[in-house]
Amino acid sequence: TGKRDPRMPKGPPTLPIIGNLHQIPMTGFYKQLREWGKEYKGIYSLKFGSTNVIVCADRKSVHDMVDKKGLMYADRPFSHVGHMITGGDHMVLSSNDPLTREKRKVTTHNLSPRNIDEKVAPIQESEITQLMFDFLEKPEDFYKHLRRVTSSIACTLVFGQRGATYDSFWGSCVYEALASFGECLEPGANPPVDEFPIFKYWPARLTPWPNWQTRALGSRDCFDRIWGKAREFVEERRRSGVKRDCVADQLLDTYEAKGFPFSQHAVNMLLGEMVEGGAETTSSSLLTVVLALAINPQYQEKARKEIDAVCGTERSPTWTDFKDLPYVNCIVKEGMRYRPVISSGLPHRNNAEDTYEGMLIPKDSMIFVPAWALHHNENNGYEDPDTFNPDRFLNHPKLANDYAGSPDYNMRDHYGYGAGRRMCPGIHLAERNQFRMVSKLLWAFEIREPLNEKGERVPLDPEAYESGLLHAPLPFKCEIKVRSQAHVDTIRKEMAEARKHFAKWE
Numbered sequence: 463t464g465k466r467d468p469r470m471p472k473g474p475p476t477l478p479i480i481g482n483l484h485q486i487p488m489t490g491f492y493k494q495l496r497e498w499g500k501e502y503k504g505i506y507s508l509k510f511g512s513t514n515v516i517v518c519a520d521r522k523s524v525h526d527m528v529d530k531k532g533l534m535y536a537d538r539p540f541s542h543v544g545h546m547i548t549g550g551d552h553m554v555l556s557s558n559d560p561l562t563r564e565k566r567k568v569t570t571h572n573l574s575p576r577n578i579d580e581k582v583a584p585i586q587e588s589e590i591t592q593l594m595f596d597f598l599e600k601p602e603d604f605y606k607h608l609r610r611v612t613s614s615i616a617c618t619l620v621f622g623q624r625g626a627t628y629d630s631f632w633g634s635c636v637y638e639a640l641a642s643f644g645e646c647l648e649p650g651a652n653p654p655v656d657e658f659p660i661f662k663y664w665p666a667r668l669t670p671w672p673n674w675q676t677r678a679l680g681s682r683d684c685f686d687r688i689w690g691k692a693r694e695f696v697e698e699r700r701r702s703g704v705k706r707d708c709v710a711d712q713l714l715d716t717y718e719a720k721g722f723p724f725s726q727h728a729v730n731m732l733l734g735e736m737v738e739g740g741a742e743t744t745s746s747s748l749l750t751v752v753l754a755l756a757i758n759p760q761y762q763e764k765a766r767k768e769i770d771a772v773c774g775t776e777r778s779p780t781w782t783d784f785k786d787l788p789y790v791n792c793i794v795k796e797g798m799r800y801r802p803v804i805s806s807g808l809p810h811r812n813n814a815e816d817t818y819e820g821m822l823i824p825k826d827s828m829i830f831v832p833a834w835a836l837h838h839n840e841n842n843g844y845e846d847p848d849t850f851n852p853d854r855f856l857n858h859p860k861l862a863n864d865y866a867g868s869p870d871y872n873m874r875d876h877y878g879y880g881a882g883r884r885m886c887p888g889i890h891l892a893e894r895n896q897f898r899m900v901s902k903l904l905w906a907f908e909i910r911e912p913l914n915e916k917g918e919r920v921p922l923d924p925e926a927y928e929s930g931l932l933h934a935p936l937p938f939k940c941e942i943k944v945r946s947q948a949h950v951d952t953i954r955k956e957m958a959e960a961r962k963h964f965a966k967w968e
């Protein structure tokens with residue numbers, strides 16, 4: 463226990479029994495993964511007690527193992543804390559068993575590019591029009607506006623219900639549900655209970671993680687309460703004879719006719735999970751873009767040259783402008799590279815022994831595709847990686863999924879959506895949401911660092927991020943100014959159109 467098999471990839475020296483656990487920080491694990499990645503030049507291994515951990519910190523190992531041998535690397539490691547919270551009903555934490563595959567099928571079908579462009583596009587367009595309107599009316603609340611819009615799009619798609627304001631149930635329920643989930647699951651945030659089950663029985667107050675169990679149980683209660691309430695809301699609507707064109711109604715129609723493939727709790731969690739996947743990830747990514755653009759306004763100017771030439775002031779950009787606004791795509795990609803939302807990635811597990819370049823990858827290893835560490839290392843082709851610079855993607859005009867699936871792994875833009883068979887199924891929705899948000903906001907507003915009472919700019923801190931599994935900027939202030947009266951008039955006109963669309967999802 464704790465000792466590395468010498469045939470495995472090299473890694474930091476281990477201690478008896480615990481392996482490398484003493485080197486795992488309680489927060490900020492993702493940064494440590496980069497340091498080791500630099501030292502061991504790509505793939506390396508760690509020992510969490512008896513658990514073998516493989517970190518693919520270079521492009522080739524991600525491609526050769528997780529992408530090319532997708533099925534072998536499609537499982538997830540068991541997480542006791544994850545199980546305490548979800549009762550085993552959460553795709554993100556489940557192995558690639560038949561029930562998980564069924565859930566993934568529901569997700570990928572509903573989130574396919576075709577389904578999104580045919581059915582979800584009008585929802586996205588009108589919700590992101592409201593985002594512009596909200597920025598115009600109350601710019602100081604931009605943090606809430608970004609969180610509302612992604613939640614509302616996901617809740618409309620999944621539950622057929624929109625959140626008109628952040629304080630409404632559908633505008634923010636997902637943030638309440640997720641409040642402590644990320645904190646509970648960040649590597650290093652709990653005693654190593656999967657490796658040493660004795661911690662289940664050991665008094666928590668005698669560990670450096672005195673509240674790990676109560677925090678996990680609190681998170682479970684939150685999930686059950688919020689997603690139970692969302693389900694009840696939908697059931698109530700259906701009982702009153704109103705069905706909507708959304709995932710929940712389709713799924714319930716099918717399962718009521720053919721029988722439920724899993725428990726009611728699992729159905730609630732699956733629906734909730736689709737909203738969880740879709741809301742905070744995308745809003746956190748956009749908050750990074752707002753923060754980085756406020757600090758680096760020169761990139762706003764570059765994007766606006768393209769946007770103004772295509773749209774003028776008469777209309778805001780839409781998804782159909784994607785090919786004509788390549789710099790917006792560069793900004794979206796750079797936001798995801800610079801501060802990937804799931805900074806250490808979600809661990810996979812290999813269900814069979816493997817070898818990579820002559821090294822042993824033992825069966826059941828925990829496999830990390832550590833997005834932040836991959837993105838912040840020159841050896842992976844990211845020059846000056848700690849600087850926000852969308853120009854680095856000028857030769858990447860396509861969407862992230864086009865690069866993720868390509869055999870030319872050196873051309874891959876970033877790893878923010880993961881890799882292999884468990885790659886994010888929400889990638890198409892997320893890419894389209896982000897393009898629309900960045901293009902509409904840049905068309906309408908100048909974003910700058912805030913001014914103090916003396917009229918001087920107050921520098922924003924690009925390192926001020928929340929700890930936890932999801933990497934979002936801590937709340938910050940910035941100056942958001944609409945560009946002209948002509949822009950104001952167009953925003954109001956487009957909002958009046960959008961309102962007509964909202965009625966059917968209220």
Ligand code: HEM
Pocket residue numbers: 553554555566569573616735736737738739740741743744747803804807808809810878879880881882883884885886887888889891892
């Ligand atoms: C910028 C936005 C997003 C980011 C950065 C993101 C990132 C990720 C990552 C890194 C994973 C794990 C991939 C892996 O294990 O290799 C993942 C999984 C997942 N994402 Fe996303 N995601 C985003 C948006 C979305 C959206 C919009 C949805 C749905 C509406 C979604 C639903 C899911 C689900 C259900 C999984 C679990 C898949 C599985 O375990 O098989 N995500 N996402």
